[in-house]
Amino acid sequence: MQWLYLYFPSLQLDSLLHQQAYNQACVLVHKNEVVQTNPEARQLGIKIGTGLAQAALLCAQLKVIAYEPKQEQRLLAQLAQRLYQTSATLYLDPPQGLLLQTSDMLRLYKGLAPYWQQLQQPLMERGLHYHYASAHSPLAAQVLARAGNDRLLTNQDEATRLLSQLPIHRAGLDHKLSLQLERLGLNTLGQAQALPRSALGQRLGQTLVTFLQQLETSSAPSWPAYQPPERFRQRLELLYEIEHSTALRFPLKRLLSDLEAFLAPRQLRAAGLSLGLEYQEHASERLHIGCSDGEYRAESWLALSMLRLEQLKLQAPIIAVSLKTKGQMPWAPLSAQLFEPPGGKLTAGQLISRLQSKLGDHAVQQVYLQDDHRPERSFYQGLPQSHYQSQQATRALRPSLLFTLPQALNHKPDHRWCILSGPERIQSGWWDNVSICRDYFIARNPIGQVCWLFRTPREEWFLHGYFS
Amino acid sequence: MVLLQLEKERLVWRARQVAGPDHRRQSSFYPTLDAHLQGGWPHSGLVELACGPAGIGELRLLLPLLAQAQSRLQVWINPPAELNGQALAQHGIDLSQTLLIRCQNPQQALWSAEQSLNSGCCSHLILWALRLTAPQAKRLQVSAKDNQALMFWLHSQAEPSTSALPVSARLSLAPVATGLRLQIYKYQGLWPQHPCQVDMHELWPSLATPGHSSPHHVPVLMNNIVALPSKLR
Structure with a gap:
């Protein structure tokens, strides 16, 4: 199996700076120590591991931001989510690494070069600095990438050769262990690999033996592969x-x-x-x-x-x-009519959403019918497309404009009014304490409005709507 | 030569041409009105209706048209009272294609109207607004024309706006016993017209008196009193 390792030495800083196009020296600091730098800061001589005080001395206008491991982990997951579209099997290696299994993908992309091109694109879009390496085993790829190898190797021998030439202190081993090895006179990884494993294990502990073994094993890492989340x-x-x-x-x-x-x-x-x-x-x-x-x-x-x-x-x-x-x-394709909508730029739903965003949800409504004899309760307004429109309209003639609250008439309709029809008695609602008893008339008033009037048992007259 | 060019680009209208290809109409479903307006309402554009007080029959004038055309949305903006779903449904209007918009201020109402027209999914739009300026009317007119929508602008003044607004048609409505009397001030593609009487008796027999019968017997209110149950008094 072939593996590719991507290493992002300044993941959090790059993501922060990329969105805002910041081009001054800027560093991330963790426990008073610089952990990530941008190129401008490096030019000034600020290195990883430099103390905060020294860094501030080197550059007075230095922008200092706190390093947040959690945020970086989130960024790594986001990146994995994006790369998942290109590569099927990938493993997160927090805080700053991604491991990709390439051998399965090469058939799809017809070679390593086009595959790599596809992978690079999202990284460039995000303005990330990265190191990479491919090798026959996950650990070998990781060690080479972290050492800044930046080469795609298809040949196992080539990778082995490069590994054996790698200085011990750059192999990513524990600091104490690499110091021990160097004191033994072992300066490259190859020299350590050449020694008998059992002797090394006895002298320097099992960690080193496992490390050397893993450099050669090409099987997948022990932790589960990345699974993209269900929701964004x-x-x-x-x-x-x-x-x-x-x-x-x-x-x-x-x-x-x-x-x-x-x-x-x-x-x-x-x-x-x-x-x-x-x-x-x-x-x-x-x-x-x-x-x-x-x-x-x-x-x-x-x-x-x-x-x-x-x-x-x-x-x-x-x-x-x-x-x-x-x-x-x-996602379902919109069922557009072939001839009807000439503009057809938006669907009804899109129009409604747009109106609601600007005017508020309750400014855009639809009228729904309800089974009730009381005129003001025979319909209601609700959010568009939220209810099922099922009721049949009543047969009796109803005004198209209705007042929510009937308006009291000062005078009883006199001879100048022309009664067109009525009375129609509506007596209902005894079950929910809003009972009404009204005699409705349709009448044309002196200025020609066709009104819907009612009279209560107490001989009060109200205007309830217009047959507009 | 210039005249020919202008004519080609349809910038000059000749009185001879009664209904050019640009002057398509949609029927109002009132035969007298259709005959009077040579086919009915404009196919698209902005129509100003000066109604005077609400409730004289201005919606009854439009309901038959709205009931027929239902492939796209019908948008109602700022009606003066609640739209009674029962009445609309009675006249065959599909409530699921009806959108009711209530706006706090006139700017929002115009914005909603323009958005609805420009979306291309609205066939008819009815806006109640006090007044429109010429640029506003022009924008709505262009949006309506481009998206083949017909927009009615209703307002409560008895006379239409005096300024020469760029609308397709400008009419004023006045109530009469038989229905409505329409005064036509401007109608694209038509010569100035005589007022027209719309007889609503056929569609709404109980709301309008028949047009050509002898003076109708008007029931007197006093004769209609029905005794209510005594316990309710």
Whole structure:
């Protein structure tokens, strides 16, 4: 079996800097020690392991960010998710490594070079610095990659030769162990490999023997291979604080294009997104953005989200954005009519989602019928396409415009009114304490409005609607 | 030569041409109105209806049209009262294709109207709005034309807007016993017209008196009093 190891020495820093195109010296610091540097910082002489005080002396304007192992692990998982589209079997090797099994993929890509080209693309898009190596065993690939080999080897002998030439201190062994080996006069890995294993085991412990054995075994690692998650969930940390909701467009665009890359190959659509905004010194906030038809394209989601965000007033500067899907459904091609819709740019569902994002969910409604004799209860308004429309309309003539609250008439209708029909008695609702007893009339008033009036048993007159 | 060019680009309208290819109509399902308007409502565009007070029959004028065309959405924006689903369903309107939008301010209403028209999935749109400026009317008119939608703009003034708004048609409605009296101020592709009476008796026998019969006996309110059960009094 053939293995490829990808090593990202500055994964967290690269991801942070790439989104904001930052080109000043910047380092990640963990326990007062520099752990990741960007090229600008390296030019100034800041190395990994340099103390924070010394680094600050070398560059006064140095940007220092805390190293977060958890965030880096998340980034590695995101990267694996992206690479999973190219490579079927891959293993996470936290904190900064990915192991890919290549032998199965070579037939698909017809050779190592095209396969490697496919793999490189997402890495370049993310602006990551990486080292890589391929070898016959997972550990050999890892050791070579970490040593900065950066070559794709198909020949096992070549890899073995390179390994044997590798200095002991770069083999990724425990610091104490490599010091012991060097004191024995063993400067390269090859020299250690040449010695009898049992003697080495007795002198230097079993760890070294296992290490040397694993360099040669080509079987898969003991931990399980990467499985992509069922649902999309991603978090993006911002290098700068964002104070205006419209400026969220760019980080959001990146998250959404990742969403599209997640949904499209799975043939899924998201019915809704939950957008998390994390504030500085403030409880984080979640926005729900829905699309009743379901959508996977980043472009459409961006338009919907921006409509929503335009109305949002940020409580405090934003330091991170997260995105997860709410409800995923299989993608179905839109059943478009061939001749009818001339524009046909949006479906009804997309239009509704767009209107709802801007106006709020309750501004866009549909009318549903209900089985009740009381006119104000014979229909109700609900979210579009949320209920099943089943009822039959009543036979009796009803006005098209109805007041929710009947309006009291000051005067009893007099001779200038023209009664067109009536009375129609509606007496109902004794079961839920909203009982009514009304005599309804249709009448045309002096200015020509066709009104729906009713009279209560107490001889009060009300206007309830218009036959508009 | 220039005239020929203009004519080719349909920028000049000759009085001889009654209904060019651009002047398609959709029937209003009122025979007298169809005859009067040479085929009915415009196929697409913006129609201004000055209704005066709500409830004189302005929706009854449109309901037969809306009941016939249901392949796409019908959007109602800011009606002056609740839309009674029972009444709409009675007249054959598919409520699942009906969208009701309520907006806080006029800007949002216009935005929703434009979005609905531009989506291409809306065939008819009815907007209640107080007034439109010429640029707003133009934008809606273009959106409606481009997406082959017919938009009705209803407002409560008795007279249509005086400014020359770029609309396809401008009419005012007045109630009469038999139905409505339509005054046509502007109608694309038509000469100025005489007012037209729309007889609604056939479709709504109980709401309008028949047009050509002798003075109708009007029932007096006092004769219609029905005794209510005594315990309710």
